[in-house]
Amino acid sequence: MTDVDHVAVVPSAPYQAVETNRERVSRRQVDKFAERRAQLADAALQTLAELGYARTSLREIAQNTEFSHGVLHYYFSDKEDLITHCVRQYEAACVTRYDEIVASASSAGELKREFSAAMAQTLRTDAPMHRLWYDLRNQSLFEESFRADVLEIDQHREEMIWRVISRYASFGGFSIALSPGAAYAILDGLFQQALLHHLAGDMDAAEVLRANVVRVLDGLEVRDSR
Amino acid sequence: MTDVDHVAVVPSAPYQAVETNRERVSRRQVDKFAERRAQLADAALQTLAELGYARTSLREIAQNTEFSHGVLHYYFSDKEDLITHCVRQYEAACVTRYDEIVASASSAGELKREFSAAMAQTLRTDAPMHRLWYDLRNQSLFEESFRADVLEIDQHREEMIWRVISRYASFGGFSIALSPGAAYAILDGLFQQALLHHLAGDMDAAEVLRANVVRVLDGLEVRDSR
């Protein structure tokens, strides 16, 4: 799969996949190729997180690297190809964020405390990257190109949240009245609002977020006593 | 105030506010001016809702009118000025959307039913305009220019939601455990998720949204029985 991408991107090296002699060599080259791709995609991610989708140009991205702007078309066929790659790279760093908390917590109260604190901490330290995520998700409301990737990442985020919530419920010995989708949408709404206020200079936004998450989790807990 | 704007925008007509003789005349002209401004801003809103902020140009907006692209700089000093005016115009149509339901409902159950149904209906009929709202709100995460207006509109939306929620609580005879901000963020998160799925072709998105809103309102109701 990586071979196919490589060949498709570099028409000056149209070697066939049937080559068995220099297999080791091309493998190494593919690794180098993929490595630089990731490096450039990372620089693109930083630029996008700083300027937003609407204002990020390929030249601007290249200025955040040690290379010139032309190199981007050597490693990516297209601007859309680059951004798609960025989105996928973002997912990897994002979608297992709270899993260690789930693994290490030993009670409902501890999970609630640590999860809400972790969300607040994420807001404080990763606000630019998350505003980019919301920006790209919004782009997918207008153009179809990113939509499949966005939906897939959103699904993974939902599952991540559900791992937290269902673990929390099993600790507390109750079931959840909300669907995984609804639980994710609620927490995501809280985070997005906190992000807006945080970036607008509200210093209390993270703490308010933490308190709201705790209150929502408390609300889930009560639901089962009907 | 409108006079000041008019003069600021049209340097070829720098008449003073001290004019008392043709007061009636200039008043009429100001009305015409404001009327056309609103008409152009409306066309801009339609274009923005269709293409999104990143892809909307002044020439594209003008093509949705009977005029040429130059007229936009006659009525608006600047692209930012135009979009700011669009945002304000959007607010007027949006921020009192559910107030008549609040006024006409006569029980908690009726309010819950009608409000959730109205949100689902909004999703079905006004999806493009709402994706624009989310787009512009996201832009304000990157550039400061719209931020004040966005925060103001968000505040008004929060108050609108709170009018629904507090009315619902007073009908049911209980208090609400969530702050107005949290309640708004939760419902907004649900709507945004539904919007994404709706625009991605999920025909059930509106119905799922309705059910989720009902479930959230039910959750609020239970909270007070602790």
Added chain:
DNA sequence: ACGCGGTCTTGACAGTCGTCAAGACTTTCT
């Protein structure tokens, strides 16, 4: 009927964008 001021069109400007071809440089293989 004439002139004037508000309204609108036209065409151009400087800048930026994504894209790509041509070639220079670097690394690797024989």
Added chain:
DNA sequence: AGAAAGTCTTGACGACTGTCAAGACCGCGT
């Protein structure tokens, strides 16, 4: 060492953007 393949730079292209000046058009008041 020489050749070949991979990597990167440079500079240009056409298209598109926001902006604005010059002037045409039109309706109104006198």
